[in-house]
Amino acid sequence: MSQSDANDRFVRRTAVSLAPILLWAAHFGLVYGGAHVACATADGAIGEPLADMAVWSVTGLVVLVLVGIGLRARSLLSAGASSGDTNSNDFLVHVVHALTLLSLLGVIWAGAAVNFMPTCATR
Amino acid sequence: MNETSPHAQISPTPRPDGEREKLLEIWATPKGWRLPTAVNNTVIGLLYLGAAFVFFVLAGILALVMRTQLAVPDNDLVSQDLYNQLFTVHGTTMMFLFAVPAVEALGVLLLPQMLAARDLPFPRLSAFAVWAYIVGGTVFFSTIFYDLAPRGGWFMYPPMTLTEYSPGDAADFWLLGIGFIEISAIAGAIEIIVGVLRTRPPGMSLDKLPIFGWAMLIFAGMIVVAFPAVILATMLLEIERAFGWPFFSPDGGGDPLLWQHLFWFFGHPEVYIIFLPAAGLVSMIVPTIARAPLVGHNLIVVALIATGFFSFGLWVHHMFTTGIPSLSLAFFSAASMAVAVPSGIQIFSWIATLASRTKKLRLTTPALFVLGMLFIFTLGGLTGVMVAMVPFNWQAHDTYFIVAHLHYVLIGGMVFPLFATFYYWAPMVSSRLLSDTLGKWTFWLMFIGLNVAFLPMHLAGLLGMPRRIWTYPDTLPWDGYNLVSTIGAYMIAAGVLVFIIDLIRNFRIGESSNPNPWDAGTLEFLPQDVYSTRSIPKVDSLYPLWDRPELAEEVEAGAHYLPDAPTGGRETIVTSPISATPQYVVQMPGPGWMHFFAAVFTAACFLLLTVKVVTPAIICGVLAVVCCLVWVWTIDKGPDAGPVEIGGGLRLPVYVTGPMAHGWWAMIVLMLVAGSLYLAYVFSYLYLWTSSPEGWELGAAMLPDAGSPMLSAGLFALAVALYVLARWALPEPGGNNLVTPALVILGACALTGGVVNEVWSHWQAGLRPTDSSYGAMVYMAGVLTAQLVAVIVIMSLFVCVRQMAGKIDQVRCAGLENTSLLVYYTFAQALVGLLIVHGIPHVAAS
Ligand code: HEM
Ligand SMILES: [Cu+2]
Numbered sequence: 010m011s012q013s014d015a016n017d018r019f020v021r022r023t024a025v026s027l028a029p030i031l032l033w034a035a036h037f038g039l040v041y042g043g044a045h046v047a048c049a050t051a052d053g054a055i056g057e058p059l060a061d062m063a064v065w066s067v068t069g070l071v072v073l074v075l076v077g078i079g080l081r082a083r084s085l086l087s088a089g090a091s092s093g094d095t096n097s098n099d100f101l102v103h104v105v106h107a108l109t110l111l112s113l114l115g116v117i118w119a120g121a122a123v124n125f126m127p128t129c130a131t132r
Numbered sequence: 133m134n135e136t137s138p139h140a141q142i143s144p145t146p147r148p149d150g151e152r153e154k155l156l157e158i159w160a161t162p163k164g165w166r167l168p169t170a171v172n173n174t175v176i177g178l179l180y181l182g183a184a185f186v187f188f189v190l191a192g193i194l195a196l197v198m199r200t201q202l203a204v205p206d207n208d209l210v211s212q213d214l215y216n217q218l219f220t221v222h223g224t225t226m227m228f229l230f231a232v233p234a235v236e237a238l239g240v241l242l243l244p245q246m247l248a249a250r251d252l253p254f255p256r257l258s259a260f261a262v263w264a265y266i267v268g269g270t271v272f273f274s275t276i277f278y279d280l281a282p283r284g285g286w287f288m289y290p291p292m293t294l295t296e297y298s299p300g301d302a303a304d305f306w307l308l309g310i311g312f313i314e315i316s317a318i319a320g321a322i323e324i325i326v327g328v329l330r331t332r333p334p335g336m337s338l339d340k341l342p343i344f345g346w347a348m349l350i351f352a353g354m355i356v357v358a359f360p361a362v363i364l365a366t367m368l369l370e371i372e373r374a375f376g377w378p379f380f381s382p383d384g385g386g387d388p389l390l391w392q393h394l395f396w397f398f399g400h401p402e403v404y405i406i407f408l409p410a411a412g413l414v415s416m417i418v419p420t421i422a423r424a425p426l427v428g429h430n431l432i433v434v435a436l437i438a439t440g441f442f443s444f445g446l447w448v449h450h451m452f453t454t455g456i457p458s459l460s461l462a463f464f465s466a467a468s469m470a471v472a473v474p475s476g477i478q479i480f481s482w483i484a485t486l487a488s489r490t491k492k493l494r495l496t497t498p499a500l501f502v503l504g505m506l507f508i509f510t511l512g513g514l515t516g517v518m519v520a521m522v523p524f525n526w527q528a529h530d531t532y533f534i535v536a537h538l539h540y541v542l543i544g545g546m547v548f549p550l551f552a553t554f555y556y557w558a559p560m561v562s563s564r565l566l567s568d569t570l571g572k573w574t575f576w577l578m579f580i581g582l583n584v585a586f587l588p589m590h591l592a593g594l595l596g597m598p599r600r601i602w603t604y605p606d607t608l609p610w611d612g613y614n615l616v617s618t619i620g621a622y623m624i625a626a627g628v629l630v631f632i633i634d635l636i637r638n639f640r641i642g643e644s645s646n647p648n649p650w651d652a653g654t655l656e657f658l659p660q661d662v663y664s665t666r667s668i669p670k671v672d673s674l675y676p677l678w679d680r681p682e683l684a685e686e687v688e689a690g691a692h693y694l695p696d697a698p699t700g701g702r703e704t705i706v707t708s709p710i711s712a713t714p715q716y717v718v719q720m721p722g723p724g725w726m727h728f729f730a731a732v733f734t735a736a737c738f739l740l741l742t743v744k745v746v747t748p749a750i751i752c753g754v755l756a757v758v759c760c761l762v763w764v765w766t767i768d769k770g771p772d773a774g775p776v777e778i779g780g781g782l783r784l785p786v787y788v789t790g791p792m793a794h795g796w797w798a799m800i801v802l803m804l805v806a807g808s809l810y811l812a813y814v815f816s817y818l819y820l821w822t823s824s825p826e827g828w829e830l831g832a833a834m835l836p837d838a839g840s841p842m843l844s845a846g847l848f849a850l851a852v853a854l855y856v857l858a859r860w861a862l863p864e865p866g867g868n869n870l871v872t873p874a875l876v877i878l879g880a881c882a883l884t885g886g887v888v889n890e891v892w893s894h895w896q897a898g899l900r901p902t903d904s905s906y907g908a909m910v911y912m913a914g915v916l917t918a919q920l921v922a923v924i925v926i927m928s929l930f931v932c933v934r935q936m937a938g939k940i941d942q943v944r945c946a947g948l949e950n951t952s953l954l955v956y957y958t959f960a961q962a963l964v965g966l967l968i969v970h971g972i973p974h975v976a977a978s
Binding site: 015016017018019022027030031033034037040041044045046048049060064096097099100101103104107108111112114115118119121122123125126127128129130 | 337338340431433437444445458460461462463464465469473708709711713715792822
């Protein structure tokens with residue numbers, strides 16, 4: 010039994026289980042950081058449409074990846090896993106599914122803001 | 133005993149005579165003047181909880197003084213200056229000395245019992261954390277009596293807290309005291325993470341982990357990510373106050389908003405750090421009062437995880453009025469509302485569980501506190517959604533509406549569950565239950581008092597009453613509301629007083645004759661003694677005591693795992709992190725003085741530094757290090773006592789190294805802490821760059837040429853190679869050689885050389901940390917790496933001494949392995965640092 014099997018392939022399974030919410034975090038960081046830099050550096054005329062485009066495309070991309078993870082949760086989790094531990098695998102599949110839904114909500118909610126708010130103005 | 137039970141044969145019964153006596157002797161709690169040496173989680177947990185409760189009462193008394201002052205207009209009971217100290221110390225004590233320690237204490241106290249582990253994996257570490265907190269906290273609190281308390285509010289914003297506006301030592305007490313207590317919280321978090329993941333009973337795969345275990349796991353994970361941000365912030369502010377490196381004052385290119393970002397990146401998650409464990413407690417109590425399994429168990433786990441993450445996307449909602457672009461505000465506003473969803477999931481699940489009950493609801497005291505919590509926390513959550521909306525926030529910012537909101541959330545979300553906990557889990561540690569009658573008095577006084585005290589504050593706030601004012605004229609329409617608030621505050625105090633009377637009358641430490649008075653389903657209600665449970669049960673469901681009523685009897689008869697003490701000392705079973713398959717038996721240290729003295733000296737070192745008596749501070753620091761080394765000297769007990777039988781035909785080793793070892797996991801968590809700290813630094817560096825780019829443009833001209841960072845990088849890489857070689861060169865067990873010590877010393881020297889070269893080259897180029905925020909940031913990278921290198925040097929010397937004492941070899945190499953892990957991490961961090969410090973200015977200049 011290799012060390013990673015002895016540890017239940019902990020790193021891989023944790024990474025997959027948390028992937029949806031980590032994607033939410035990445036999305037959040039990207040749109041916030043991106044908008045901040047775009048507004049701080051480029052002047053309004055180029056900066057604003059650029060930032061808007063960036064937010065839209067990042068949001069779209071992350072939504073697609075999230076849906077993909079949600080659909081393939083089981084195979085991602087059990088790839089190469091030792092058999093016998095079906096309880097925790099079923100459980101982790103639940104976790105991925107529910108986290109995917111919550112993350113989708115968070116991502117879309119944040120990304121949608123760009124449709125309603127001026128990008129760089131402070132009020 | 134049930135003969136047909138599949139578990140009855142794990143260990144043969146009846147157990148031999150004298151086995152229980154031996155367990156009792158091994159796990160005995162030291163008595164009398166040796167009590168400070170105790171490390172049992174129940175003793176340490178109670179001490180921790182007791183201390184946190186004392187701070188709650190003390191900070192509550194300060195609140196009463198404030199409320200008395202505010203009861204009528206134009207009052208002069210306390211001066212403005214004292215009032216400023218009062219709310220600062222009240223807020224700081226409640227947040228840092230009461231709320232976080234209280235939930236951490238519950239983790240120490242309850243987790244091992246819920247996991248039927250004999251103790252947490254690093255008993256002395258939690259004892260160290262507790263003593264450090266008690267000493268440090270007491271000194272911090274007493275500053276209020278000597279007019280030495282800080283006045284900057286619990287979030288201590290600069291420029292208010294810079295030397296110019298806060299001269300003297302008061303602000304330093306906050307910075308060093310709180311920074312230090314955070315270190316103790318991190319120590320506790322490491323303990324909890326490793327404990328939850330690695331000391332579950334056999335069979336308790338993650339899907340069967342009780343919700344409180346999840347809550348504490350996420351709590352600890354959040355501490356690991358969030359606390360380093362505020363530790364960095366306090367370091368920067370303290371360095372600016374002491375040495376004038378301009379991080380926050382705009383004159384030198386600093387930015388006071390940097391503090392707000394760092395503080396709230398910690399401060400908002402802090403609210404959930406407090407709330408999640410409390411919610412976890414509620415999720416344990418609700419099924420018992422409903423006599424039904426928690427509805428949507430898996431969803432609650434997900435809700436906890438999601439809350440943990442989302443709460444890091446909220447920090448700017450404390451800064452809505454600082455002139456950040458609207459779109460950015462909208463992101464944070466969205467996250468602030470999204471976080472309400474998982475909280476909602478939990479609340480609905482609790483309600484559904486209560487509704488799914490088949491018997492009549494028994495309104496015991498814990499049940500009342502849980503229902504009260506649902507009501508109060510929901511109200512606080514609703515006002516939270518209100519202030520998450522940017523336009524409303526602009527109106528309510530810094531008014532009593534906020535004071536009302538935060539107390540509803542904190543008291544509803546944390547204090548009420550805590551009181552429910554006191555009543556619910558008392559039988560675990562006390563031979564008597566607390567009185568239900570007095571409990572109900574406590575509840576109603578606190579519940580009504582809370583609403584009387586804080587509901588009117590919403591209105592006073594909407595009428596424009598700002599927070600943090602020491603008095604107000606009678607021409608304003610606030611006096612009625614304030615008087616009512618004050619009356620409510622006294623009602624809460626009366627409730628707490630009744631509780632204290634109940635404690636005095638009924639709380640007696642000892643084993644209860646009826647360990648499961650509520651008919652609960654989880655392991656902490658198994659029969660217990662100082663050694664925890666007699667044997668460690670095999671678990672196969674979420675509510676083992678409900679599903680297998682005979683379990684208590686079996687466990688008590690010693691029919692499950694580890695009914696004896698095969699290594700002859702303190703030990704518990706380590707299981708794999710997901711499926712909880714038994715892996716090895718960990719030998720744990722017993723009582724000792726050294727962690728106690730280490731805590732006292734560490735606290736003394738920090739406090740002496742605060743009042744700037746440097747030499748004694750250094751002496752205390754050295755003594756603390758020495759105590760730590762003596763303490764860890766005996767921890768690595770080696771493989772000699774194993775392998776051992778634990779029952780069920782399992783023979784397990786008693787010593788492992790590498791990714792399976794619990795010590796290895798602790799090192800990884802520690803590296804995550806260091807990584808978070810460094811990320812916070814990188815954020816600060818980039819932030820100050822965008823806020824004063826001129827400094828960076830000038831800085832590019834002052835950079836040493838590329839050879840110097842190359843040399844540093846080379847030295848760091850060399851160190852890594854030397855530590856890898858040192859591992860190979862270890863002797864066979866029983867042998868001895870001097871190759872490893874030599875390589876290790878060389879490695880430590882290479883690391884030191886790398887840091888010194890980097891710092892020296894900037895100094896040579898004429899850059900000074902006091903010149904500009906740019907210079908300050910460059911030297912700060914050196915400071916952060918240097919502190920790691922200092923730790924590595926100490927650990928390396930320790931490894932050398934152990935090797936020469938014949939206590940390190942090919943098999944028994946945990947000490948060297950842990951040092952090497954830190955070396956690898958330091959290498960990575962230093963490289964990132966070099967890249968940033970030598971790369972960004974070029975980008976800035978071009
Ligand atoms: C037990 C009853 C309590 C009462 C009567 C009370 C009362 C007060 C009062 C009067 C203030 C000052 C308001 C101002 O002048 O701006 C305050 C501030 C505060 N309280 Fe409480 N409090 C109580 C419990 C708590 C608890 C349990 C916590 C946290 C766990 C807490 C955390 C805070 C914080 C963070 C502040 C803000 C301090 C600042 O402005 O820097 N309080 N409280
Ligand atoms: Cu917040």
